[in-house]
Amino acid sequence: xxxxxxxxxxxxxxxxxxxxxxxxxxxxxxxxxxxxxxxxxxxxxxxxxxxxxxxxxxxxxxxxxxxxxxxxxxxxxxxxxxxxxxxxxxxxxxxxxxxxxxxxxxxxxxxxxxxxxxxxxxxxxxxxxxxxxxxxxxxxxxxxxxxxxxxxxxxxxxxxxxxxxxxxxxxxxxxxxxxxxxxxxxxxxxxxxxxxxxxxxxxxxxxxxxxxxxxxxxxxxxxxxxxx
Amino acid sequence: xxxxxxxxxxxxxxxxxxxxxxxxxxxxxxxxxxxxxxxxxxxxxxxxxxxxxxxxxxxxxxxxxxxxxxxxxxxxxxxxxxxxxxxxxxxxxxxxxxxxxxxxxxxxxxxxxxxxxxxxxxxxxxxxxxxxxxxxxxxxxxxxxxxxxxxxxxxxxxxxxxxxxxxxxxxxxxxxxxxxxxxxxxxxxxxxxxxxxxxxxxxxxxxxxxxxxxxxxxxxxxxxxxxxxxxxxxxxxxxxxxxxxxxxxxxxxxxxxxxxxxxxxxxxxxxxxxxxxxxxxxxxxxxxx
Ligand SMILES: Nc1ncnc2c1ncn2[C@@H]1O[C@H](COP(=O)(O)OP(=O)(O)OP(=O)(O)O)[C@@H](O)[C@H]1O
Ligand SMILES: [Mg+2]
Numbered sequence: 001x002x003x004x005x006x007x008x009x010x011x012x013x014x015x016x017x018x019x020x021x022x023x024x025x026x027x028x029x030x031x032x033x034x035x036x037x038x039x040x041x042x043x044x045x046x047x048x049x050x051x052x053x054x055x056x057x058x059x060x061x062x063x064x065x066x067x068x069x070x071x072x073x074x075x076x077x078x079x080x081x082x083x084x085x086x087x088x089x090x091x092x093x094x095x096x097x098x099x100x101x102x103x104x105x106x107x108x109x110x111x112x113x114x115x116x117x118x119x120x121x122x123x124x125x126x127x128x129x130x131x132x133x134x135x136x137x138x139x140x141x142x143x144x145x146x147x148x149x150x151x152x153x154x155x156x157x158x159x160x161x162x163x164x165x166x167x168x169x170x171x172x173x174x175x176x177x178x179x180x181x182x183x184x185x186x187x188x189x190x191x192x193x194x195x196x197x198x199x200x201x202x203x204x205x206x207x208x209x210x211x212x213x214x215x216x217x218x219x220x221x222x223x224x225x226x227x228x
Numbered sequence: 229x230x231x232x233x234x235x236x237x238x239x240x241x242x243x244x245x246x247x248x249x250x251x252x253x254x255x256x257x258x259x260x261x262x263x264x265x266x267x268x269x270x271x272x273x274x275x276x277x278x279x280x281x282x283x284x285x286x287x288x289x290x291x292x293x294x295x296x297x298x299x300x301x302x303x304x305x306x307x308x309x310x311x312x313x314x315x316x317x318x319x320x321x322x323x324x325x326x327x328x329x330x331x332x333x334x335x336x337x338x339x340x341x342x343x344x345x346x347x348x349x350x351x352x353x354x355x356x357x358x359x360x361x362x363x364x365x366x367x368x369x370x371x372x373x374x375x376x377x378x379x380x381x382x383x384x385x386x387x388x389x390x391x392x393x394x395x396x397x398x399x400x401x402x403x404x405x406x407x408x409x410x411x412x413x414x415x416x417x418x419x420x421x422x423x424x425x426x427x428x429x430x431x432x433x434x435x436x437x438x439x440x441x442x443x444x445x446x447x448x449x450x451x452x453x454x455x456x457x458x459x460x461x462x463x464x465x466x467x468x469x470x471x472x473x474x475x476x477x478x479x480x481x482x483x484x485x486x487x488x489x490x491x492x493x494x495x496x497x498x499x500x501x502x503x504x505x506x507x508x509x510x511x512x513x514x515x516x517x
Contacts, residue, residue: 050434072439079436090431094242106231107437151435 001159001190002026002049007058009044009214018044019214022058026192031185033201034194036211042194045211046161049192050082051075063158080108083152083160083189087167089144091136097147098123098132104151122150126180142173149180153189160184162193166200174200235445236452243421247453250417250505254457254498255464257410262465262494264399266486271395273484282357284366284380286348290318292374300372301348309356309365314349318342345376359386407501410457414505418450422513429513439514446510447503454502458495462486 002025009019019041026032034042047053049062051070060067065078091100101119110118123129126146136144145165152160162181166174178200185191195201201208210218240247288297301313316324321344350369352361366378422429432442469485486494 076433076436076438079434084434090427090434092428092431103431104435107432107435107441109441112230155436 001028001030001063002192003059003061004045004048005059005061007048007055007060009041009048009053010056011053017056017214019048022214022216024209024216024219026190029185029188029190031182031191031204031206032193033204033206033208034192034211035196035198035201035208038196040211041214042211043163044214046084046163046192046194049159049161050084051078080155081157081159083149083155083157085145085148085152085160085162085165087164089136089141089148089168091144091147091151093136096133096135097128097139097150100136100147101151101154104154108155118154119150122154123147125153125183126150140173141168142170142176145169145173145177146180149177149184153184157189159190159192162191164194164196166195166197178204232444232448236448239421239425239445239449240452243424246417246420247449250414250453250502251456251460253413253417254410254454254501255460257406257413257501258458258461258494258498259464261403261406261497262461262486263468264402265490266465266469268395268399269486269490270483271391282352282362282380284350284352284362284369284378286350286369286372286375287345287377287379288347289374289376290345292346296374297348300374304348304350304369307365307368309352309361310350311353312351314351316347316349318344318346321346348375407497410501411505411508414450414453414502415509418446418506419509419513421449422446422509426513442514443507443510446506450502450504450506451499452502454498454500454505455495456498457502458498461498462491462494 004022004024007019007022008017010017022045034045036042044053048055048060048067051065051067055068058068062078063081065074065081067078070078092103095103098116098119101122102115105115105118106112120129120132123132126149128143128146128150131139131143131147134143136147139147145168149160149162149165160181165181166177169177174197181191181193182204208218208220209216297315301315304310304313319342322342325344348369350365352365356362356365362380366380369375369378429442466485469483473483
C-alpha cells in the first residue's frame with residue numbers, strides 16, 4: 001500500500017535534510033506506529049504520503065499513486081483515497097459535526113441524497129451518533145478527534161494517516177481514540193500513526209518505525225519487511 | 229450547484245463588513261465610469277442635434293427683387309449638398325428675434341426701422357454637414373450678386389467634433405482606470421476573505437477538493453458582489469441624473485439617460501470585475517498552498 005524507496009527530503013528553507021535515504025514498505029491491513037524525537041521527521045513522512053510536500057529524491061508510492069510525479073490536479077484523487085487526521089483536529093468551527101463530515105463528501109461530488117446516511121454511519125462507527133448537531137466548540141477534544149476520524153473515514157479510504165492524533169488528549173481519551181483506530185484497522189484499513197506516546201506504542205504490540213534525525217533507525221518488523 | 233450557492237452565501241455572511249466594502253468599491257468605480265458615460269452620451273446627443281442644425285445663412289441685400297430671389301432659391305435647391313432653402317423676410321426675422329430674445333422685446337417694439345436683414349437659410353443633406361462642404365457651398369453663395377454676407381458655424385462644428393473625440397477618449401481612459409482600480413480592490417478584499425478562510429481551504433484540500441471546487445464559491449461571491457455593485461452604481465447614476473434634471477441644469481437640451489443596453493453592460497461589467505478580481509486572488513492563494 002505504501003512504499004518508500006531511498007527517499008530524501010530537504011526543505012528549501014533549512015540546510016539539514018528532514019529525511020535521508022528512507023526505505024520501507026507497509027502492506028495491506030497493517031497498523032504501524034511512527035515514532036522518534038521531535039523534529040525527527042515524522043510529520044514530513046506523512047506530508048510526503050499525502051502529497052503536501054514532494055520528495056527531494058527517491059520514490060514514494062501510496063495506494064498506487066507515484067507521489068513524486070503527481071500533477072497538482074491529481075492530488076485531490078489521492079486525497080480522496082486517504083483519510084488524514086491531525087493533532088489539532090482541523091474541523092471547521094462554524095459547522096456541526098455532521099456538516100464537517102458531510103463536507104468531505106460534498107467536495108468529492110457525492111450524491112447529496114446518499115450523504116446523510118453515510119454521515120450517520122461513520123458517526124455511529126466512532127460512537128458519536130448523539131452529537132451530530134454539535135459544533136466543535138461544544139465537543140471535548142476526544143470527541144472532536146472522533147469527528148475528525150469519522151470525516152477521514154467517510155470516503156472509505158484504504159489508508160488512514162494520523163499525525164499525533166492523541167497529542168492533545170488525556171489518557172482516557174487517548175485510549176478511546178487508539179481503540180477506535182484499531183477497530184478501523186480491523187476492518188482492513190491500513191493505519192499509520194505518528195506518536196510521541198511510548199507507553200501506547202509499547203502496550204499496543206504493533207509494528208514500529210523509529211526515526212532519528214531523518215533516518216530510519218528501527219523497524220520492529222525487521223527482516224520480515226525486507227522480504228516482502 | 230446548490231452547494232456552490234450555499235458556500236458563496238455563507239462566505240458573504242461571515243465577512244459582512246468586507247463584503248459591503250467591496251460592493252461599495254465596485255459601485256463607486258462603476259458610478260464614476262457611469263457618470264462619464266452619461267456625459268459622453270449626452271454630449272454625443274447634443275453634437276448630433278447641433279449637427280442637424282448646421283446651416284448656411286446668406287444675408288440678402290435689402291430691396292432685392294423677389295423674382296431674382298425665387299430663381300436663386302431654385303438654383304440653390306439644385307445644389308447636391310442642399311436639402312432645404314428657406315427665405316426669411318425682414319419681418320420674419322424680427323418676429324423670431326422677439327420670440328427668442330424675450331428680454332429685448334420692448335427694445336424691438338421701440339424700433340422705428342427693422343435692423344434685421346432678410347436672409348436665405350440653407351440646410352444641408354446629412355453627408356455634407358462637414359466643414360469642407362459647408363465652405364464650398366458658402367463660396368458658391370457668395371457668387372450671387374444680391375448676397376451681402378454668408379455665415380456658417382464651421383468653427384464651432386469642428387470644435388464640437390474635437391470635443392466629442394476628446395470626451396470619448398477621456399471617458400474611456402477614466403472608465404478603464406477605474407475598472408482596473410476596482411479589479412485590484414476587489415482582488416484585495418477577496419484576498420482578505422481568502423486569508424480569513426485559509427484554514428477552510430486547507431481542510432478542503434485535505435479532504436480532496438479540486439482547485440475548481442475551492443474557487444467556485446469565491447468566484448460566485450465575487451460575481452455577486454460585482455452585480456450588487458453594478459446595481460448600486462446604476463441607481464446612483466439614475467439618482468444623480470434625476471437631481472440634475474430636476475435642478476434644471478439641462479440648459480434646454482433634452483437630457484438622455486442610459487438605454488437598456490447600457491444598463492445591461494453596466495451590470496455585466498460589474499459581474500466581470502467581481503469575477504476576475506476573485507479569480508486573481510484565489511488563484512494566487514492556491515498557487516501557494
Ligand atoms: N515547512 C517546513 N519548512 C522548513 N523546515 C521544515 C518544515 N517542516 C518541517 N521542517 C523541518 O524538518 C524537520 C522534521 O520536521 P517534522 O515536522 O517532520 O518533525 P516531527 O518528527 O513531526 O516533529 P514533532 O514530533 O515535533 O512533530 C525539522 O528539522 C523541521 O524543522
Ligand atoms: Mg510532527
